[in-house]
Amino acid sequence: xxxxxxxxxxxxxxxxxxxxxxxxxxxxxxxxxxxxxxxxxxxxxxxxxxxxxxxxxxxxxxxxxxxxxxxxxxxxxxxxxxxxxxxxxxxxxxxxxxxxxxxxxxxxxxxxxxxxxxxxxxxxxxxxxxxxxxxxxxxxxxxxxxxxxxxxxxxxxxxxxxxxxxxxxxxxxxxxxxxxxxxxxxxxxxxxxxxxxxxxxxxxxxxxxxxxxxxxxxxxxxxxxxxxxxxxxxxxxxxxxxxxxxxxxxxxxxxxxxxxxxxxxxxxxxxxxxxxxxxxxxxxxxxxxxxxxxxxxxxxxxxxxxxxxxxxxxxxxxxxxxxxxxxxxxxxxxxxxxxxxxxxxxxxxxxxxxxxxxxxxxxxxxxxxxxxxxxxxxxxxxxxxxxxxxxxxxxxxxxxxxxxxxxxxxxxxxxxxxxxxxxxxxxxxxxxxxxxxxxxxxxxxxxxxxxxxxxxxxxxxxxxxxxxxxxxxxxxxxxxxxxxxxxxxxxxxxxxxxx
Amino acid sequence: xxxxxxxxxxxxxxxxxxxxxxxxxxxxxxxxxxxxxxxxxxxxxxxxxxxxxxxxxxxxxxxxxxxxxxxxxxxxxxxxxxxxxxxxxxxxxxxxxx
Numbered sequence: 001x002x003x004x005x006x007x008x009x010x011x012x013x014x015x016x017x018x019x020x021x022x023x024x025x026x027x028x029x030x031x032x033x034x035x036x037x038x039x040x041x042x043x044x045x046x047x048x049x050x051x052x053x054x055x056x057x058x059x060x061x062x063x064x065x066x067x068x069x070x071x072x073x074x075x076x077x078x079x080x081x082x083x084x085x086x087x088x089x090x091x092x093x094x095x096x097x098x099x100x101x102x103x104x105x106x107x108x109x110x111x112x113x114x115x116x117x118x119x120x121x122x123x124x125x126x127x128x129x130x131x132x133x134x135x136x137x138x139x140x141x142x143x144x145x146x147x148x149x150x151x152x153x154x155x156x157x158x159x160x161x162x163x164x165x166x167x168x169x170x171x172x173x174x175x176x177x178x179x180x181x182x183x184x185x186x187x188x189x190x191x192x193x194x195x196x197x198x199x200x201x202x203x204x205x206x207x208x209x210x211x212x213x214x215x216x217x218x219x220x221x222x223x224x225x226x227x228x229x230x231x232x233x234x235x236x237x238x239x240x241x242x243x244x245x246x247x248x249x250x251x252x253x254x255x256x257x258x259x260x261x262x263x264x265x266x267x268x269x270x271x272x273x274x275x276x277x278x279x280x281x282x283x284x285x286x287x288x289x290x291x292x293x294x295x296x297x298x299x300x301x302x303x304x305x306x307x308x309x310x311x312x313x314x315x316x317x318x319x320x321x322x323x324x325x326x327x328x329x330x331x332x333x334x335x336x337x338x339x340x341x342x343x344x345x346x347x348x349x350x351x352x353x354x355x356x357x358x359x360x361x362x363x364x365x366x367x368x369x370x371x372x373x374x375x376x377x378x379x380x381x382x383x384x385x386x387x388x389x390x391x392x393x394x395x396x397x398x399x400x401x402x403x404x405x406x407x408x409x410x411x412x413x414x415x416x417x418x419x420x421x422x423x424x425x426x427x428x429x430x431x432x433x434x435x436x437x438x439x440x441x442x443x444x445x446x447x448x449x450x451x452x453x454x455x456x457x458x459x460x461x462x463x464x465x466x467x468x469x470x471x472x473x474x475x476x477x478x479x480x481x482x483x484x485x486x487x488x489x490x491x492x493x494x495x496x497x498x499x
Numbered sequence: 500x501x502x503x504x505x506x507x508x509x510x511x512x513x514x515x516x517x518x519x520x521x522x523x524x525x526x527x528x529x530x531x532x533x534x535x536x537x538x539x540x541x542x543x544x545x546x547x548x549x550x551x552x553x554x555x556x557x558x559x560x561x562x563x564x565x566x567x568x569x570x571x572x573x574x575x576x577x578x579x580x581x582x583x584x585x586x587x588x589x590x591x592x593x594x595x596x597x
Contacts, residue, residue, distance in 0.1 A: 102575035195555045209554045238561040239554075308538040319515060326516070328590050330579030342591040347518040359517055364531060366511045367503065380541040382551030387544060389552060421530060422537050438555020464555075 004028050008074045008168040008222040015073035018062060022055035022073030026117050029075045033119065033166045035497040041141050042161035044080050045088045046120035051075065058115045070225050070249075072115030077167035079158045080121035081128055082213070083202040084108050091204045092126040092136040092154075095325045095332045095353030105202025106234045107171060107213055114229045119167055122157030126355045127322065128178055128206045130154050131427045134418045135357045142414070143186060145454055145493050149411040152182030152427075155216070159186045162216050164496055169226045170216040175207050176310055177406075177431025179214045180443035184406035184457025187445040187489045189223045189474070190216045192431075194465050195438035196241035199234035205321040207314040208239075210435040218490060220444065220475040224252035227467070243465060251468035252475040258292035260473065263399025266299045268430045274409045276449025280456040281405045284446045287480045288473070296399050300391035302384065306433040309384035311425060312368045312377050313436075319365030322358070325350065360421065388436045396463045401473050404430050406443045406457035430459060439463055442470040444477060445489045455489060502535040503528060 002014035002025070014020045030048055037043055058073040078084065081091045083101035085108075090096040104112070111118060125135035133141040133156035141156045143149040144164040151160040155172030159182035162170050172179040174192035183190025191214045198213040205211060215226035231245040262285070269281060285295055327333040327349035328342070335348035354362070368377040395402055407427055417424040434441045443457040458477070462469035482488065505528040512519045512527075519527065573586045582589035 099579050102571055102578050235563060239556060239558065241556070302544065305541055305544055308540045311534065311538050312541065323516075327581060329588050331581070333581035336582070336591050338591075340591055342593045343516065345591045347513075347516045350516055351518040354517065359519075359523075360527065360530060360534075362515050362517065363508060363511045363527060364534060366515045367507070367531070367535075370511070370514075376542050377538070379551060380545035381538075382553055383545035383549040384541050385552040386549050389555075421534060425537075436555075 004032050004165045006168070007219050008071060008217055009225060011074045011168060012071050015058070016062065016068060022058040022117060023052060025073065026051050026055040026075050026119070029119060029167060032497060036164050036166060039142060039147055039496060040144055040160050040164050040166070041139055042077065042122050042157045042164065042166055043120045044090060044123050044138055044157070047087055047118065050087070051117050051119050054112070054117045058117070061115070069114040069229065071169070071229055073117065074169060075117045075119045075167050076111065077120065077122045077158050077161040077170040078108070078118050079124055079155050079170070079172050081124060081173055081204045082108055082171065083204070084118065084121070087121065089121065090138070091128070092124045092138060093353065093355070093358070094137045095349070097332065099331055103202065106199035106236060107230045108202065110230050116229065122155070122161055122170065124157055125154035126358050127204065127318070128154040128173055128175055129318070129357050129361055131177070131181060131424055132412070132414070132417070133157060134414065135355055137355055140414055143411045144496060145187065145411065148413055149454070150185070150414050152185035152411065154178040156182045158216050159183055159188060159190065162186070162188050162218060163490060163493065168218060169222055171213060171230070172216055173203060173211055173213050174435065175210045175314060176435050177428040179216065180406050180431050180441060180457065180459060181428060183216060183443040184445070185411040185455065187455030187493065188216055188218050189220055189445065190214065190443045191223050191227055191467070191470070192434065192441050193227060193231060193467055194241070194440040195435070196239050197245070197440065197465070197467065198231050199237040199240050201234055201236040207317040208321060209317060210314060212435070218488070220471060220478045221249070221252045224248040224471050241465065246465060246468040248468050248471045251471035254472050255476055255479060256292065257288060257473055257476045260293045260401065261399040262288055262293050262295050262473070263298040263395050263402040264295060265303070265395065265402055265404045266297055267301065267303050268404035272408050273405055274449060274451070276451045277405045277407070277409065277456050279450065280447040281458060284458050284477060285403070287477060291476055291480055298395035298398055298402065300395055300433070302387035302391050303433045305384045306388050306436055307425060307429055309381035309388070310432045310436065311364070312381035313385065315361040315365035316368045316378050317365070319362045319369065322362055325353065357421070385436050388433050392433070392437045392439060400462070401469050402461040404459050406430060406459040410449050410452055410454035410456060434461060440467040440470065442474050444474045446477070446481060447489070448492060501532050502539070503531050
């Protein structure tokens with residue numbers, strides 16, 4: 001029987017065979033959202049009528065016998081950083097409250113063309129700046145595994161929606177780990193594609209040289225199906241790669257890792273990581289060996305500077321990108337009394353509309369780019385970026401994929417790190433080097449930590465445009481773990497709803 | 500010595516067009532000081548022989564033919580405007596009295 005607990009591929013196949021209509025499936029998810037979102041708060045906006053309309057259109061096509069995409073009729077949760085025509089889009093910020101974009105992001109266009117049903121927009125840290133959703137101007141999302149903990153961030157709403165069975169698939173963005181970290185903390189699969197693999201047109205920019213859109217799902221195959229649906233060249237994004245999309249669906253189905261070399265990143269697999277995280281990480285390595293892979297150790301000595309470089313590069317780019325929120329053409333305008341000049345209104349509006357972390361990063365970026373400090377800060381950070389890329393190149397000369405835990409700890413408590421920015425930044429220590437180099441990576445759930453019973457994620461990385469490699473490894477390991485556990489990891493999570 | 504003073508932050512806030520209360524400036528100065536303390540490690544390894552990387556892809560500018568294509572209508576473009584006057588954005592005064 002197909003229900004909200006099924007996988008996206010099962011749902012699509014049941015819809016195509018008319019075992020269930022897309023409208024029924026969509027209604028079941030809308031009911032689940034009503035039942036559970038008071039606890040989880042994944043969504044900022046639920047587009048009930050729009051979703052049902054999209055579902056009806058898919059059902060009509062099926063009735064006519066039209067051939068459909070592999071995800072047609074399947075509901076999806078969309079991070080509120082992607083523009084969707086006519087639908088409130090805030091990026092988690094007060095400065096965009098009430099804004100309804102007049103156009104669709106390319107990813108949204110592709111989803112609509114694929115017959116995917118967009119349920120609504122999900123919560124996030126304001127402008128994707130954060131690792132917990134606590135920086136959202138619209139309240140924090142709770143982790144479905146433990147409502148006193150964060151789901152991670154910045155794409156925490158999308159990850160929580162998938163983990164809470166409010167949607168089988170979701171879209172997030174990843175600038176320093178914002179897909180992989182919440183996927184790890186909620187026990188689902190999340191992928192940051194190669195930079196340039198998915199169009200950024202219509203995605204509200206945070207740090208343009210690091211931002212990348214990617215998929216969330218509960219299985220590797222579902223993640224691959226969504227990846228394929230959104231990837232590909234787009235002439236509206238000048239940084240979009242004009243090359244064939246890696247064969248990620250075929251790789252997810254392949255089911256073997258024989259002869260593959262798995263590189264363990266020495267600097268990201270020891271000190272500073274929670275015991276339960278390391279235990280599940282080491283077990284995954286054993287499982288990969290039992291499937292025929294070979295483990296090699298690699299060293300990336302410059303990764304220890306990547307976090308520092310990131311917190312100069314990303315704020316610098318953000319200070320420029322967020323200059324567009326000037327209260328003139330769209331968004332909030334405060335203090336326009338007919339007497340004040342434009343610059344004064346702009347300053348008052350930006351004070352009222354931006355949250356604390358956003359202001360912090362804009363000021364930090366303005367400082368790092370200012371004359372007299374540019375070389376010491378931004379210039380040095382760009383050099384570290386070169387060193388990080390070189391570390392990856394050397395490591396990939398010895399291994400087909402690289403692995404590490406996604407995060408140093410399992411999900412942390414809401415409020416635990418919110419007053420200490422540097423402690424919060426450290427939760428992205430293993431994910432940030434990936435964005436600096438522009439390569440792709442997957443977070444795969446590999447079990448629960450003994451000490452707290454919370455999910456642990458394995459990070460699997462591949463060279464630029466070789467995203468199929470981490471799907472191959474992820475798919476194989478997922479199958480091995482499933483046969484070991486006898487049930488999916490989310491079967492251990494609290495039920496949340498009455499059903 | 501502090502990496503960044505309250506006066507520095509006030510100047511940066513002015514450059515970034517963000518009005519800040521004295522209280523906000525105090526907080527921001529101490530927080531930025533601890534962040535800068537953590538990130539200045541980059542200068543330790545960034546020697547002069549290393550070329551900077553500004554972007555993950557080695558791309559140069561991408562050009563396309565300059566042809567008119569369908570785009571937003573005036574009505575759509577103005578749909579999110581805080582204030583408008585006929586077919587134009589209405590903004591606060593941008594020039595002084597003189």
